[in-house]
Amino acid sequence: MANLWQKLMHHDGNGWWNLPHTASNDLNPPYEGPIGGAWFGNLWRTVTHGNVSHAGPGFYWLVGLVLAVITLLEVWLFGLEGLGGWYIPILMVLSIAKFAGVVAYFMHLRFDNRIFTYFFVSAMIIGILIFSLILILAKYGNQPVLF
Amino acid sequence: MWAFLGSDVMFFGAFIATYLVYRGKSLNGPYPSEILNIPITSVSTFVLLMSSLAMVLGLHYVKEGQKNKGTLWILAVVVLGAVFMGFQFVEFREFAHEGLTPRTNLFGTTFFILTGIHGAHVTIGVIWMAFLAYGSHKGALRSDNALDLEIAGLYWHFVDIVWIVIFTVIYLISANDGPPAGIESILHG
Numbered sequence: 001m002a003n004l005w006q007k008l009m010h011h012d013g014n015g016w017w018n019l020p021h022t023a024s025n026d027l028n029p030p031y032e033g034p035i036g037g038a039w040f041g042n043l044w045r046t047v048t049h050g051n052v053s054h055a056g057p058g059f060y061w062l063v064g065l066v067l068a069v070i071t072l073l074e075v076w077l078f079g080l081e082g083l084g085g086w087y088i089p090i091l092m093v094l095s096i097a098k099f100a101g102v103v104a105y106f107m108h109l110r111f112d113n114r115i116f117t118y119f120f121v122s123a124m125i126i127g128i129l130i131f132s133l134i135l136i137l138a139k140y141g142n143q144p145v146l147f
Numbered sequence: 148m149w150a151f152l153g154s155d156v157m158f159f160g161a162f163i164a165t166y167l168v169y170r171g172k173s174l175n176g177p178y179p180s181e182i183l184n185i186p187i188t189s190v191s192t193f194v195l196l197m198s199s200l201a202m203v204l205g206l207h208y209v210k211e212g213q214k215n216k217g218t219l220w221i222l223a224v225v226v227l228g229a230v231f232m233g234f235q236f237v238e239f240r241e242f243a244h245e246g247l248t249p250r251t252n253l254f255g256t257t258f259f260i261l262t263g264i265h266g267a268h269v270t271i272g273v274i275w276m277a278f279l280a281y282g283s284h285k286g287a288l289r290s291d292n293a294l295d296l297e298i299a300g301l302y303w304h305f306v307d308i309v310w311i312v313i314f315t316v317i318y319l320i321s322a323n324d325g326p327p328a329g330i331e332s333i334l335h336g
Contacts, residue, residue: 068196122153
């Protein structure tokens with residue numbers, strides 16, 4: 001039992017819940033555990049900092065579970081009536097959350113050099129600006145040909 | 148790979164913007180409200196999302212030097228990707244039976260081009276992953292050259308995030324779209 005706990009939670013270099021801050025050559029943090037202490041500190045650093053090593057599989061399962069729950073929530077909202085004008089904004093927020101989750105953690109952008117983040121986010125911003133302009137022009141400019 | 152993904156953002160952005168420009172402007176059916184099947188597409192979306200999880204786990208185990216687990220998870224990506232393609236094939240065939248093709252109306256044109264190009268990306272990804280799974284099985288893909296898998300993984304995750312946008316924009320937001328307002332006056336003067 002103690003061995004299993006060690007395998008799941010402790011940073012021996014191959015812990016299942018090994019979080020990105022603790023690279024395999026790091027010393028074991030003294031107060032690690034599922035809540036509080038170094039474990040929570042590492043999770044927080046994972047979310048807020050880049051340039052750290054990659055996560056363990058437990059962390060990826062957690063991200064996958066969150067993404068699946070968001071997808072379920074989207075489908076549930078689709079069947080829900082009475083959201084009115086809130087429906088599209090709520091869906092957009094959930095979609096952005098899923099998008100950010102995959103890019104930041106599955107694509108390792110959160111753990112890579114910041115230059116990759118700048119590169120990808122720049123492309124996103126330029127793309128959104130250009131295509132927003134197209135949508136505005138299409139709405140208020142000449143009407144497109146219909147068939 | 149990040150440079151390619153940046154350019155692919157523009158590529159898919161153009162088709163998504165085109166879909167939105169022509170959204171709700173089809174003068175004849177079938178309209179999205181008559182044909183889109185949200186429950187089925189939700190399942191295929193879930194499958195693609197889980198393939199991303201399999202991808203990241205495969206990369207983790209290859210980096211750790213755990214060959215069998217790495218191969219297994221890369222194979223899971225291949226299987227889940229193929230299942231997603233199967234869903235798309237069935238959906239396209241169903242739409243064709245219902246009378247929606249790329250030539251039917253503006254919805255058909257923009258829908259099939261966008262989802263078709265995404266499907267082509269998934270197909271390329273599945274073939275790529277199949278080669279990498281074989282390489283991992285044979286021992287050619289190891290922790291010291293795991294960058295090959297990491298690059299393929301970036302491509303795969305990108306295909307996933309494009310689908311996240313497509314699922315929201317085309318399926319969830321447009322699923323209740325019917326004929327445009329005032330269609331009678333447009334058709335009959």
